[in-house]
Amino acid sequence: MHGMDRERLNMVRKQLMRRNIRDRAVLEAMSTVPRHLFLPENVRQYAYEDRALPLSAGQTVSQPFIVALMAQALMLTGNERVLEVGTGSGYAAAILSLLTAEVYTIEIVPDLAETAQARLAALGYHNVHVLLCDGTSGLPEHAPYDAMAVAAASPWVPQPLRQQLADGGRLVIPVGGRDDQLLLRLTRQGEMIKTERLSGVRFVPLIGEHAWKEGEGH
Ligand code: SAH
Numbered sequence: 001m002h003g004m005d006r007e008r009l010n011m012v013r014k015q016l017m018r019r020n021i022r023d024r025a026v027l028e029a030m031s032t033v034p035r036h037l038f039l040p041e042n043v044r045q046y047a048y049e050d051r052a053l054p055l056s057a058g059q060t061v062s063q064p065f066i067v068a069l070m071a072q073a074l075m076l077t078g079n080e081r082v083l084e085v086g087t088g089s090g091y092a093a094a095i096l097s098l099l100t101a102e103v104y105t106i107e108i109v110p111d112l113a114e115t116a117q118a119r120l121a122a123l124g125y126h127n128v129h130v131l132l133c134d135g136t137s138g139l140p141e142h143a144p145y146d147a148m149a150v151a152a153a154s155p156w157v158p159q160p161l162r163q164q165l166a167d168g169g170r171l172v173i174p175v176g177g178r179d180d181q182l183l184l185r186l187t188r189q190g191e192m193i194k195t196e197r198l199s200g201v202r203f204v205p206l207i208g209e210h211a212w213k214e215g216e217g218h
Contacts, residue, residue, distance in 0.1 A: 004036050007048040015050050016068050023072045029098040030068050035061075038089040038119060057109045059204055061089045062151060066183075066201060068095075073172045073185050073198055074147040076100045081142065083164070085135030086151035086206070090116030093128045096149070103128045104142055106135035108208065136208030138164040145169055153181045153203040158210035162186070162193065174203045178212075 012031050021027060036047035039061065043053045052060045062070075070092070074082070076099040084093055087107035093116070096103045107113035110132055117130040131139065135150070136158045143164035150161070150173035157173055165171050165188045174181035183198040205212045 004034065004047070008035065011048040011050075011064055015065050019065055021065070021068045021072055023075075025076070025078075025099050026068055026071045026095075029071070029095045030064065032098065033091065033094045034123070035064065035091055037123065038091040038094070038116075055089055055112065057112060059088055059109065059112060061091055062203070067092045069183070069199060070149050070151075070172050071095055071099060073183075074099075074149060074170050076147060080146035083139055083142075083145040083148045084151065085138075085149070085161070087116045087130055088112060088151060090120045090125075090128070090130070092149065092151055093130070094120060094123065094125050097125045097128045100147070101127065102142075104131065104139055104145075105129070106131050106133055106139060108132070108134055134208040136160065136206060136210035140164065148172070150174065150206065151203065152206035152211075153178065153201075154206040154211040156211075157184070157186065158206075158208075160210060165193075172198070174201045178205055 036044045039047055052063045054060055080100045082096050082100050082103045084105040087105040093103055093105040113130055113132040120128045138160040144166035146166050146169045148171040153174045167188055169188050171186040174183050176182055180202050183201045185196045187194045207214055
């Protein structure tokens with residue numbers, strides 16, 4: 001077995017299974033996707049450590065546990081249409097792509113979107129569609145979504161995302177201040193939306209028309 005493969009299986013056992021990640025498909029996806037290949041060369045050696053890691057443009061790839069927690073909270077069964085806001089490296093999109101039918105992922109930084117798109121294609125994640133736009137407006141063309149994951153912190157739940165949630169659909173999003181947030185799961189039940197608190201988290205800010213404006217909230 002390649003060293004990175006062994007490290008990845010250790011990561012799944014120590015960081016995920018011991019912290020209540022139980023969804024078998026999520027554990028399987030996290031055991032399969034080569035996280036190191038989504039990272040810049042200089043941090044690849046830390047790929048399977050219990051931490052977020054820097055990308056270019058001041059952005060970060062979330063800690064593996066948080067990626068797994070969000071994926072598990074979406075309760076995917078394999079045939080959903082999923083929207084992710086904040087492609088970053090494309091790692092979380094790759095995880096989601098193994099859990100469902102179609103993944104639309106939106107990134108606002110052109111370099112990151114391009115790199116992620118090329119990498120996902122090269123690694124064979126063909127059911128992921130990367131789009132360069134402001135994810136706070138969602139993606140009305142393909143709405144409604146059975147599941148949505150926002151991978152950047154928002155001061156509130158952007159209204160367009162709420163609107164693009166299918167009946168019974170789940171939206172997982174970190175909401176709060178710039179420094180810390182609560183990871184929420186919203187579930188649409190007809191006209192009603194149920195909200196659950198999952199965990200305290202710390203994400204980079206969601207910058208766009210329906211969230212923070214550049215330079216705001218410090
Ligand atoms: N899921 C990613 C990590 C995302 S970090 C991964 O697995 O690597 C958050 C990302 O959200 C950053 O890349 C940032 O550029 C992006 N982002 C911030 N505001 C955004 C917006 N309005 N629309 C789309 N992406 C946004």
